[in-house]
Amino acid sequence: MPQIRRLPNALVNRIAAGEVVERPAAALKELVENAIDAGARRIAVRLTDGGLTRLEVTDDGCGMEPEEMALALERHATSKLPDDAIEMVATLGFRGEALPSIASVARLTLESRAAGAQDGWRRVVDHGALVEEGPAALPKGTRVRVEQIFAKVPARRKFLRTPRSEYIASLDIVRRLAMARPDIAFTLENGSEGKTRKSLATQEGESLATRVAQIIARELKDNAVAIALERETPHGTMRLTGLAGLPTYNRGVADHQYLFVNGRPVKDRLLTGAVRGAYSDMLARDRHAVLALFLEIPPPDVDVNVHPAKTEVRFRDAAHVRGFIVSGLRQALASGDRRSAQGPDRGAMERWRAEPVREEPAALRSIFEGRDWSASQPRLAEARSEWRGGAAVPQADALPQGRAEAAEPISDEATDYPLGIARGQVANTYIVAESKDGLILVDQHAAHERLVLERLKRAGAGEATQRSQALLVPDVVEMDEADCDRLEDAAEGLARYGLAVERFGPAAMLVRAVPSAIARADTAKLLRDLADDIAKHGKQEESGSLLLAERLEYVLATMACHGSVRAGRVLSVAEMNALLREMEATPRSGQCNHGRPTWVKLDLEDVEKLFGRH
Template sequence: MSIRRLPEHLVNRIAAGEVVERPASALKELVENAVDAGAMRIDVRLSAGGIDLIDVSDDGCGMTPADMALALERHATSKLPGDDIEHVATMGFRGEALPSIASVARLSLESRVRGADGWRRVVDNGRVVEEAPAALPPGTRVRVEGLFEKVPARRKFLRTPRSEYAAALDVMKRLAMARPDIGFSLEHDGRRTLSVPPGQTRPERVAALTDRDLAENSVAVDLVRGDYQLGGVAGIPTFNRGAADHQYLFVNGRPVKDRLLIGAVRGAYADFLARDRHPVVALFLDLPPTEVDVNVHPAKTEVRFRDATLVRGMIVSGLRRALEEAGHRSAQPAAADALGLWQAEPVASPGPAMPLWSQGGEPRAQGYAQFHDRRPTFSPPPMARAEPAYAPLPESVSHPMGVARGQVNKTYIVAEAEDGLVIVDQHAAHERLVLERMRRALEGGTIASQALLLPEVVELEEPACDRLEERAAELAEFGLDLERFGPNAVLVRATPALLGHGDVKSLVTDLADELAAFDQALSLKEKLEAVAATMACHGSVRAGRVLSVAEMNALLREMEVTPHSGQCNHGRPTWIKLAHGDIEKLFGRR
């Protein structure tokens, strides 16, 4: 059999396999082109999840008829003016997308440069079928119909329109989040499912695309190190989710799915969240184009950093710093709703509040439900830094957590702050305080390690052993002494004394897996923290203990100065606040 050079249309189809695997990936390429064209508005229409139709129109710079012909050639692009692939400033640059899509669908391209006439070019599965003048506003409009209709092998692998639509929506959200200055809209089968105006700020855009409550339950991340700049929003730990689907990373405005992000986010939130809860974050990393390689994969969802350790360090410390500032903030949807109302003129009548609360949990739930839909749209001032509109008692002025007024059910401390009623779960709060104290002690001293009489040999794969060996010094600081023992095993000589008679083998295996997945030895620290947390739990005030007013006040004052006191060790809130306005709402006075 002789070797032959493949014809152009086959080459395009092969390339289409890499770039376009499903409607969502075609949509991504088209919207990215629109973004690169400098559009201010991008409107997308889909039908049947994009399988039948993808229609992207923008108000960007447009193309001349000659450019349009060229744009449908392979490796033709306007985005690399020089020959320098190291300095990619646009989303696309490979010049593959349009010809690839055109080779597997019916693609009609209409474009008009400002001050010139529009032109239209239709390509059906790689063959030009129509070329004519067209009437349209300045910009470009691309219609892709019948994707993979002539490629049954691919068509078979498409999912249902619903799940194709879900993928397309995710792509749109990521792209829209990356560019808050551009307006986006998405219409699916005639129903408008996404619409964001141009000229938003990042937090507004992120909140609009994820969860409306995020705006009030997040902190801003802002960290600059040399040429690297990290910005974005991070949800506070009590605002968590069951799945890690709301974690976004943008590198130079490009949405990226990277395991580096997952590991770094987990590391940053490790002390605040249970293992199966996930925070909401959207991080924007800007760095010189030479520091990152985006040309890893045709779909460009993966990138390679020249200095991955620095990037990870920045994400972890940026998030940590932002969360430190969150201090004792605590939030949950109900408290956030209540918070939105606090600015109303307060009525200083703490008296009726007590009988209300003694009715149990149900009135609270109803009360919140009533004013849930009347949430104001403005962004409220940060919790616990209230302006003194009215001071009911002089001593409460300087205390954001208020002054203890009593104890309910021997479990909850009721305090009166200047802006409302604070309810504290005494066990959860004290547990957190004890843990923070213990953690400071742990950080201050060295971790005692118990040497093993019979060193334990743990057999692992060679790369896993290499990774562990590389981090041996770091692990030794946590009290785990490892030594390489032949190519496929490590020898454990000492373990952290706190862990007692743990299962050494599974600990080391877990660590090796984590180093592979996240490049971080999380579980060792987590295990130590877990022991500390158990001890903190035993060493703290239990629910059901009667506290004196002095004790309650001492607890509140300590919460104000302890970082991360707003959530317990499992990410639940330790306190909630009911503003005066909310109390009035509950009585129907306003």
């Protein structure tokens, strides 16, 4: 039997490096976090070939004495744990493994000068061996340079990606850390083959909204709502702050969701699941919200030491945290998202063009010059027929007629209506409204779909006075046996929203009542779609099974679609105005249940530009 032996320190450090230093971006994360914990106000990052050749982090923090630098390069030596209460840690790094792990797989140069010291000091460690130390000239702070990463570990080196890929990963790390600390100035430069490009430059002391918008997208500031929510816990106050993008401002991937716990950027399944649940009835299934959420939670309620790289956390009361995030997001979106995140498409606007000025044909001038314009209609028709080569022109009363109704004037009271007064309908799908400062187009089906969904949700919360309508003759809907099982299991929850169903044999369901808001829906098609939704969203997800209420909200979106005004339906002016007024009073009416905008606005200034009046 092989004998148990102690591993040499060099091998121990390499094993530890495998947990902490997976790629240059992982080493960069540890170094920048150390700079933040050192109290730096300015942090500069320089990369060469995305960090494959060299990466350097310079800060103006507290610095270190020479003896502290030697200790910092030993394993499990740290200044960030003043006592043994590891659960109360308040710094970003505390395991004491980063510097020795990096030094074991690369050439590391550590230079530092403490506040008040006359000179700085340098230590150079090449793949675990100290090769140089001595005085160094630098201002107060610390500079760490990492070169030739994995040069002597070819098995790890060959799995690194291209310089471009490693640079993108490093940029993402710095962006997330910079977003969490708007009080610190960050710069990031990347060079290759004599070319250097500055990728990130932020100012010290920026507001959170400014920093987040600068890093994610500048238009996010105008297309997001601020979040500020607090809740007391047995160990203190839990806070949720940040910016949440409107549902109409979304992306096709979830890479634009930035989540932080006590200042740490994390990628946690519970948090991403909470975000998905909060936007569940406002986004299409293949779209993702854009946001930056900062959760501050008392240290005893969260374990930040469950992953060597500290990218995952574990909560003492996961359900409480999830509910807090979902309610905070929905509360913020309900108070600020009646607006739409999308204006008129620029490409569509550019296709507007003025009618070119053309000279009248000579034949037309010869016909109408000298004519008596008070002539009777037959004489005018004769002239037109003469110009068209004898082809008769229909009388005016035979020409196509538009549907006309008396439009309401914009009264003094109506000028406060954000969505204006209805003026007509285009293609029996879009409502045209006039507001005091522009022209508004409303997608009647998308808007009514959102209104119906909100009515159903209020009915489920007991806020609706009449939420269910019994059928005179119950409908029998034949379905697959598995679908019947799903609907039977969800029957109690569906009843809260006014849909009364029960099993009717092995392969059929009986519908006794439907929600008043969708009384005209096709019950057979409705039940089949509901069964499909339950099958899809009732499964176990990454963060655990969805709560019943969240599963039902997916179902409600389907019910709302069945009960809404369809495109192609002719509406009277009174119906259009009623729809506009209800939209103004309904939360989340700026987007439909699939994340598309329900209305867009063309400012009066833009209209004037179309006619050259600007």
